[in-house]
Amino acid sequence: MTAPRPSGPAGSSSASPLSSSQAVSRDALPARVEALLADGHRLALAAGHDDGPAGFRVVYVFAHPGTDRRTELTVAVPRDDAWVPSLSTVSFPAGRFERAVRDGFGIEPRDHVRPRRLIRHAHWPTGWYPMRRDAAVDPAFGPDESGFAFVPVEGQGVYEIPVGPVHAGMIEPGHFRFSVVGETIVRMKARLWFVHRGLEKHLQGRTPDEALPLTERISGDTAVGHALTFAMAVEDALGVPVAEEDRLVRALLLELERLHCHTADLGAMANDVGLGILQTHALRLRESLLRSNAAVTGHRLLRGGIGIGGARIRALPDLDIVRSVAAEVAELVRIALDGSVLVDRFTGTAVLHREAAAEMGVLGYVARASGLDVDARRDHPFVDLGPAFRTCTAQEGDVMARFRVRADELQVSAALVADLVARLDGGLGTGRTWSGPGVAAGGRSDEPHQDLGGTPVASGLALVEAWRGTACHRVELDAAGRLTRAAIVDPSFFTWPALPVALADTIVPDFPLANKSFNQSYAGNDL
Amino acid sequence: MSVAPLVVALVQVAVAVVFAPLVIGVTRQTRARLEGRVGPGVLQPARDLRKLLAKTPLRAAGTSPLTVVAPVVLLASSLLLAALVPLVAALPLALVPGDLFVVVSVLLVGTVAIALLGLDAGSAFGGMGSSRHMTIAALVEPTVLVAVYALSIPAGSSALPLIVAARRDHPASIATPAGVLAVVALAIVVLAETGRLPIDNPATHLELTMIHEAMVLETSARDLAWVDLASWLRLSVLLGLVGNLLLPWGVAGTAAVGPVLLGALALAGKLAVLAVLLATAEVGMAKLRLFRVPELLAGSFVLAFLAVTASYLVA
Numbered sequence: 001m002t003a004p005r006p007s008g009p010a011g012s013s014s015a016s017p018l019s020s021s022q023a024v025s026r027d028a029l030p031a032r033v034e035a036l037l038a039d040g041h042r043l044a045l046a047a048g049h050d051d052g053p054a055g056f057r058v059v060y061v062f063a064h065p066g067t068d069r070r071t072e073l074t075v076a077v078p079r080d081d082a083w084v085p086s087l088s089t090v091s092f093p094a095g096r097f098e099r100a101v102r103d104g105f106g107i108e109p110r111d112h113v114r115p116r117r118l119i120r121h122a123h124w125p126t127g128w129y130p131m132r133r134d135a136a137v138d139p140a141f142g143p144d145e146s147g148f149a150f151v152p153v154e155g156q157g158v159y160e161i162p163v164g165p166v167h168a169g170m171i172e173p174g175h176f177r178f179s180v181v182g183e184t185i186v187r188m189k190a191r192l193w194f195v196h197r198g199l200e201k202h203l204q205g206r207t208p209d210e211a212l213p214l215t216e217r218i219s220g221d222t223a224v225g226h227a228l229t230f231a232m233a234v235e236d237a238l239g240v241p242v243a244e245e246d247r248l249v250r251a252l253l254l255e256l257e258r259l260h261c262h263t264a265d266l267g268a269m270a271n272d273v274g275l276g277i278l279q280t281h282a283l284r285l286r287e288s289l290l291r292s293n294a295a296v297t298g299h300r301l302l303r304g305g306i307g308i309g310g311a312r313i314r315a316l317p318d319l320d321i322v323r324s325v326a327a328e329v330a331e332l333v334r335i336a337l338d339g340s341v342l343v344d345r346f347t348g349t350a351v352l353h354r355e356a357a358a359e360m361g362v363l364g365y366v367a368r369a370s371g372l373d374v375d376a377r378r379d380h381p382f383v384d385l386g387p388a389f390r391t392c393t394a395q396e397g398d399v400m401a402r403f404r405v406r407a408d409e410l411q412v413s414a415a416l417v418a419d420l421v422a423r424l425d426g427g428l429g430t431g432r433t434w435s436g437p438g439v440a441a442g443g444r445s446d447e448p449h450q451d452l453g454g455t456p457v458a459s460g461l462a463l464v465e466a467w468r469g470t471a472c473h474r475v476e477l478d479a480a481g482r483l484t485r486a487a488i489v490d491p492s493f494f495t496w497p498a499l500p501v502a503l504a505d506t507i508v509p510d511f512p513l514a515n516k517s518f519n520q521s522y523a524g525n526d527l
Numbered sequence: 528m529s530v531a532p533l534v535v536a537l538v539q540v541a542v543a544v545v546f547a548p549l550v551i552g553v554t555r556q557t558r559a560r561l562e563g564r565v566g567p568g569v570l571q572p573a574r575d576l577r578k579l580l581a582k583t584p585l586r587a588a589g590t591s592p593l594t595v596v597a598p599v600v601l602l603a604s605s606l607l608l609a610a611l612v613p614l615v616a617a618l619p620l621a622l623v624p625g626d627l628f629v630v631v632s633v634l635l636v637g638t639v640a641i642a643l644l645g646l647d648a649g650s651a652f653g654g655m656g657s658s659r660h661m662t663i664a665a666l667v668e669p670t671v672l673v674a675v676y677a678l679s680i681p682a683g684s685s686a687l688p689l690i691v692a693a694r695r696d697h698p699a700s701i702a703t704p705a706g707v708l709a710v711v712a713l714a715i716v717v718l719a720e721t722g723r724l725p726i727d728n729p730a731t732h733l734e735l736t737m738i739h740e741a742m743v744l745e746t747s748a749r750d751l752a753w754v755d756l757a758s759w760l761r762l763s764v765l766l767g768l769v770g771n772l773l774l775p776w777g778v779a780g781t782a783a784v785g786p787v788l789l790g791a792l793a794l795a796g797k798l799a800v801l802a803v804l805l806a807t808a809e810v811g812m813a814k815l816r817l818f819r820v821p822e823l824l825a826g827s828f829v830l831a832f833l834a835v836t837a838s839y840l841v842a
Contacts, residue, residue: 183659275812275813277810342813
């Protein structure tokens with residue numbers, strides 16, 4: 001059902017028969033979006049595009065979990081009249097995407113219910129929009145004059161606790177402002193976006209091969225998740241087929257990443273209630289996984305295994321290590337849950353209710369612990385994972401549910417790894433990589449930013465269940481095979497806003513535990 | 528009155544100051560070993576102390592002289608505590624009675640000093656820690672009073688040296704229901720008072736969960752050395768008291784050199800055992816939710832109260 005695109009610059013050459021792309025006028029957008037959402041679609045991404053003199057373009061991508069159908073709505077926005085009708089009353093994530101698009105491109109969401117800044121801190125120059133083609137690369141930053149709009153909470157005994165952005169542990173920067181009565185949190189406001197690297201802009205002008213190593217670094221612990229999503233988006237755009245063996249290798253890498261991340265998280269959550277010994281053991285187990293990873297791809301965090309058009313690893317993981325780690329983690333979880341104090345600390349703490357989670361579009365284990373059965377491995381599969389795969393859910397939405405869901409998923413991942421290794425039967429991936437026209441025409445460009453004016457001729461989209469939740473990339477490529485735009489969405493973008501909601505009626509000393517149970521990425525959120 | 532008890536008290540203070548960093552070192556090292564880490568060795572707290580003492584304190588802008596005074600007051604209270612509590616010898620001081628009310632008051636002076644220190648820099652964390660600390664102190668002090676009172680009934684005196692001496696001379700009184708209940712109650716409040724698991728986690732880096740550590744976040748260098756030493760002294764003295772109540776043997780009864788030396792050796796042994804036991808127990812223990820702490824402390828108060836009741840029933 002690919003709709004013809006009369007004049008749009010991004011002529012879709014998408015490989016998937018399930019995607020459709022339609023140009024929509026600004027006036028017709030809200031009704032169209034409402035219809036899609038009512039039909040069970042989820043907003044996966046909304047991204048601005050700067051087509052130079054031709055104006056701006058905002059692309060809204062909707063994914064249908066039941067059928068894997070993807071629908072793109074493209075809205076043309078004139079440069080001198082840059083606004084879009086706000087969807088913030090229809091969809092909470094749409095409202096956040098609109099704020100990000102506004103901060104990046106200066107496209108105003110008209111009638112937005114909360115039109116506050118999102119990614120741009122106040123010291124960024126006024127009127128400077130970093131994602132525009134003509135944006136100066138190195139603007140003059142001013143002092144942060146605005147302060148930050150925290151909703152003041154007043155009343156007897158209410159006080160504020162500011163925390164961060166620099167923390168005492170190895171934690172990424174984020175500022176949290178608590179309004180507290182006694183020890184109970186009345187309201188918490190998180191200020192993130194301290195780690196903006198301009199990643200999406202960095203990707204522009206590069207060939208996919210050049211861009212791939214950057215995407216492995218979007219969020220350090222999601223190297224496979226983001227690299228794979230990016231590679232699949234490029235393959236979708238160019239219609240590159242991927243061999244079954246390579247897809248199995250990719251699924252294997254994805255599960256190996258889930259294994260080591262969940263192991264670390266389970267230990268860290270126990271450590272936050274004072275059970276340091278469980279973390280010590282979790283870190284020991286993670287270390288053996290990381291060393292095994294180093295043998296698999298040559299990198300402890302599994303970088304380097306994914307290529308555009310294929311995948312190649314050095315060795316299959318040692319199943320004895322994976323099995324023994326899974327068994328030991330299961331024992332750690334059992335020890336943890338045998339402790340009545342730990343169970344008391346976890347149970348009923350920082351509850352995220354199903355309705356709130358659904359409304360905010362929360363993803364990953366946080367969503368599954370709140371009873372939302374979302375998992376791109378089932379909803380948007382790129383390989384048949386077989387009977388070893390199942391999604392793990394819980395209903396309670398508290399810290400305990402997020403702990404248990406992680407523990408369950410870890411066991412499923414271990415089983416999947418064993419199954420995938422058996423199916424690969426010694427195969428390490430074909431290593432076949434697509435060499436695009438950009439690469440063929442003379443290899444790397446020394447100045448990837450030189451040519452940002454290319455006209456996109458192909459676009460592609462991918463949804464992958466990274467360990468933290470569904471990652472989504474959408475790429476556009478020009479005739480020379482260079483990226484004109486890469487829009488990246490880490491699941492954290494959807495899940496972060498749910499943390500303050502879950503904190504209602506939580507006490508201050510339980511915040512670190514609640515935060516750890518979410519464990520969202522700061523860098524992946526900010527890009 | 529001879530000066531002998533005074534000299535012994537000074538010896539006791541000196542012994543406590545030497546032992547306090549070692550007690551902390553032993554707990555940390557034990558914990559490290561049990562968790563499979565190498566650990567920095569039992570001398571590390573002493574090295575830290577030496578390092579801190581060589582540094583010039585950095586004090587937050589806008590702090591009052593309290594920031595300078597409070598660490599010293601805290602240390603003084605801990606040193607006084609070390610003199611009053613029977614550690615090496617059970618000789619009552621004529622100058623200051625080692626009475627339970629005096630001991631509790633001296634503890635309280637230190638508690639208030641550190642709480643004010645937490646408030647003085649005006650940071651949210653310090654205030655939070657002080658507020659939690661005072662909440663716990665309010666629950667701890669009555670238990671200490673009641674528990675020691677229960678122990679004083681069989682001894683016929685509320686002076687700690689006399690209680691310990693009485694238990695040493697009549698070991699049968701140690702294993703009575705009243706004696707056991709009171710010592711258990713005391714042990715729980717000692718954990719609360721000194722910021723150990725499951726009430727407070729001395730090893731955490733999470734500011735929002737801290738109690739004791741939150742109050743000293745703004746303290747540095749020499750000030751921090753005094754605060755640390757004072758807190759370690761508190762732990763050592765209170766552990767020593769619990770040890771001497773449980774096993775009163777070895778505590779010197781006279782001011783002669785021999786018994787005092789023996790007393791110091793016995794104290795070292797008891798502290799080492801208790802420090803290892805404390806660390807071992809902590810490894811397997813999670814930290815209680817803050818709102819559950821009052822329940823635990825109320826439980827210890829009930830134990831102390833039962834101890835009093837039991838002593839009257841027996842007596």
